[in-house]
Amino acid sequence: MQREIVLDTETTGLNPRGGDRLIEIGCIELINRIPTGREYHVYINPERDVPAEAEAVHGLSTAFLLDKPLFKEVANGFLEFIGEDQLVIHNASFDVGFLNAELERLKIGAISMDRVVDTLALARRKHPAGPNNLDALCKRYGIDNSQRIKHGALMDSLLLADVYIELLGERQATLVLADASQAQGRGGRGQGGVRKAAVRDVPLPPRIGADEKSAHRAFVETLGGGKALWLKYLSEPNSSN
Numbered sequence: 001m002q003r004e005i006v007l008d009t010e011t012t013g014l015n016p017r018g019g020d021r022l023i024e025i026g027c028i029e030l031i032n033r034i035p036t037g038r039e040y041h042v043y044i045n046p047e048r049d050v051p052a053e054a055e056a057v058h059g060l061s062t063a064f065l066l067d068k069p070l071f072k073e074v075a076n077g078f079l080e081f082i083g084e085d086q087l088v089i090h091n092a093s094f095d096v097g098f099l100n101a102e103l104e105r106l107k108i109g110a111i112s113m114d115r116v117v118d119t120l121a122l123a124r125r126k127h128p129a130g131p132n133n134l135d136a137l138c139k140r141y142g143i144d145n146s147q148r149i150k151h152g153a154l155m156d157s158l159l160l161a162d163v164y165i166e167l168l169g170e171r172q173a174t175l176v177l178a179d180a181s182q183a184q185g186r187g188g189r190g191q192g193g194v195r196k197a198a199v200r201d202v203p204l205p206p207r208i209g210a211d212e213k214s215a216h217r218a219f220v221e222t223l224g225g226g227k228a229l230w231l232k233y234l235s236e237p238n239s240s241n
Contacts, residue, residue, distance in 0.1 A: 001031060001032065002030075002031065002032050002033070002086075003029065003030070003031055003083070003085040003086075004029075004030040004033070004085060004086045004087070004088050004117075005027050005028070005029060005030070005081070005082045005083075005085055005086070005087050005088065006027065006028050006030060006087075006088045006089075006157045006158075006160050006161045006164065007025070007026070007027045007082070007087050007088065007089050007095060007157060008025075008026050008027075008089070008090070008095065008153040008154075008156040008157045008160065009022055009024060009025050009026075009095045009098055009099065009153055010022075010023050010024035010057075010058045010060060010151060010152070010153050011023060011054070011098055012046050012048060012049075012050050012051060012054050013051060013054055014094075016097050016098045016100075016101035016102075017101065019048065020098075021044075021046035021047065021048060021071075021098075021102070022044050022046065022071060022098050022099070022102055023043065023044050023045075023046050023050065023058075023060050023065055024041075024042070024043050024044065024058070024060060024152070024153040025040065025041070025042050025044070025074075025078060025099075025153055026039070026040070026041045026152070026153030026154030026155070026156065026157045027039065027040040027041070027078075027081060027082065027157060028040075028154075028157050028158060028161055029081075030088075030161060033164075033165055033168070033170055035158075035161060038081075039154065040077070040078060040081040040082075041153065041154045042068075042069070042074050042077075042078070043060070043064075043065060043068040044065070044068055044069065044070065044071050044074065045065050045066060045067070045068045045069065045070050046065060047070065049062045050062045050065065057150065057151050058150055058151040058152065059150040059151075059152075071102045071105075071106075072105075072106055075102070075103070075106055075108065079108070084115070085115075086115055086116070086117060087111070087115055087116045087117070088116075088117045088119060088160065088161075088164050089116055089117070089118060089119070089160075090118070090119045090120050090134055090156075090160050090163075091118065091120045092113065092116045092117075092118035092119075092120070092121075093113075093118070096111050096113060096116060099111055117164075119160060119163060119164055119167060120132060122164075122167045122168075123137055123163075123167060126167060127140070134156060134159060134160060134163065135148070137163045137166075137167075138159055138162075138163065141162070141163060141166040143159060143162045143163065143166075145159055
């Protein structure tokens with residue numbers, strides 16, 4: 001069993017060493033490259049204002065984040081969810097840099113890049129001409145990202161899971177990926193749906209006729225020396241079934 005965590009973050013800016021902080025973490029669990037439905041999602045109070053230019057990207061305001069937990073209050077739950085498993089991140093140095101800056105403040109060991117798969121690096125090797133941002137990759141692979149009006153850590157993780165499978169060339173082995181991810185409620189960041197199977201207007205005709213049913217009944221009656229229990233439940237032949 002291979003467990004992987006697809007992860008994305010949102011932040012107040014671009015520089016974790018210059019005062020910018022995490023404000024959102026979104027993760028989904030994959031087992032053998034298929035989403036299990038287990039997710040980790042949290043908004044974080046960054047203990048500072050969110051610049052207008054950052055809010056324009058992800059839509060998360062200072063006021064919205066004011067009553068959210070501090071990173072130190074969610075750190076243990078986050079680390080428990082990701083465990084020691086492989087992390088799948090787009091432009092991984094950015095997200096890991098922010099995560100490690102937060103962990104460093106708590107004197108908790110850093111996340112090693114040795115356990116990280118950077119899908120941006122994968123995409124650049126596979127498509128050197130680019131572009132290789134998440135929206136461009138969704139368009140390239142025909143992945144519906146119409147609900148991605150603004151950046152959001154959980155929504156982007158779900159899209160990235162699809163992109164990751166395409167980059168690996170394993171779509172045929174994981175055809176349920178898109179339906180499994182869309183079936184999960186997205187807490188206001190987009191809702192997926194499960195299509196119902198179509199119902200035939202006219203039922204298919206029976207594949208066996210009355211003669212075959214009679215022959216089968218006669219054969220069954222020869223079993224068990226006439227004392228078999230199932231003879232009590234043997235119904236009369238019915239050509240309509």
